[in-house]
């Protein structure tokens with residue numbers, strides 16, 4: 280079976296075609312600067328790379344170009360688009376409507392449209408991707424895999440805020456959590472590597488990328504996660520502030536005469552590691568400056584690691600112990616410095632890493648010391664594979680085939 284996985288952002292489409300017999304990637308790429316000048320598609324297949332400069336006024340055109348590349352006479356990886364058995368779409372927000380991956384049909388599509396406003400920066404583009412595929416690949420099953428659905432198992436005390444209750448009823452204000460596909464994937468993968476059922480483990484998974492979140496997993500289910508109503512809450516991130524006193528934006532808005540939109544932009548795009556260091560949102564740049572002795576870069580990394588540690592402590596408490604700590608995503612997979620800063624002086628919680636084993640980038644590996652009570656692992660995330668697996672699982676369960 281061959282599955283096309285699509286991840287549509289505001290100005291980009293990331294894609295992969297996977298052959299699910301061996302779960303190998305046949306082609307992958309990125310259409311970028313959609314709707315802007317200088318749009319292009321970077322297409323990778325069989326160890327080759329093609330860059331196509333092409334006008335991409337909208338997502339539909341981008342997906343059309345991608346599909347044409349996949350069936351290109353000379354170096355296409357498919358003979359015909361009919362070889363695509365199903366499409367798996369990453370959808371950021373499924374609200375309280377979607378507890379699991381869902382097939383697109385008239386009813387679920389209508390319900391998805393009702394969730395559009397929950398993630399105005401993401402869901403409209405995910406929907407545009409679905410619209411494009413419905414028209415360009417008619418008869419091919421489309422599956423939506425949500426970032427939020429893994430967290431739908433959180434108990435009410437974890438997902439409700441101490442705000443007027445009618446805000447929840449009227450506006451659905453609550454914690455949803457994100458990166459669910461990644462937390463789900465690494466929790467299953469690490470259980471497989473350890474050789475224990477995930478249901479028997481207490482896990483904390485740290486997805487540390489430009490966006491970062493941390494999840495407590497018990498019995499295979501998400502019981503709490505750091506991102507909230509939006510992906511702004513929780514850990515310090517590349518450009519996002521994470522947890523702050525909610526009074527601060529109100530005070531600054533009044534003092535500086537700033538609109539809600541401007542404040543939103545500052546909290547999302549000018550804060551975090553970039554805001555503190557004044558250097559960059561890229562951890563590589565900040566780590567380099569910190570090594571050269573820049574005090575603000577050093578401080579930014581300290582604050583980042585401190586916040587992760589604080590969450591580990593909190594989740595340890597609510598899980599009632601811990602078996603496995605997992606690091607994933609860009610920083611979690613590739614930054615030995617951050618992993619070391621997070622794990623140091625945690626022996627009292629049974630967490631001890633082996634500093635030599637920790638000196639790797641992007642490898643699947645156990646990095647805890649032999650005498651560490653808690654196992655610590657690096658598990659490179661693979662959201663595309665997870666989406667493709669979910670897509671197959673669902674269409675097989677429903678007995679659906681392309682028409």
Ligand code: ADP
Pocket residue numbers: 487488489490491517560561562563564566608609610613614640
């Ligand atoms: P997102 O999907 O949220 O954009 P990623 O998971 O791709 O994020 O992670 C991107 C982040 O990973 C960037 O901030 C980058 O600085 C960081 N990163 C990538 N490689 C390294 C590295 N070798 N050392 C430290 N940080 C790294």
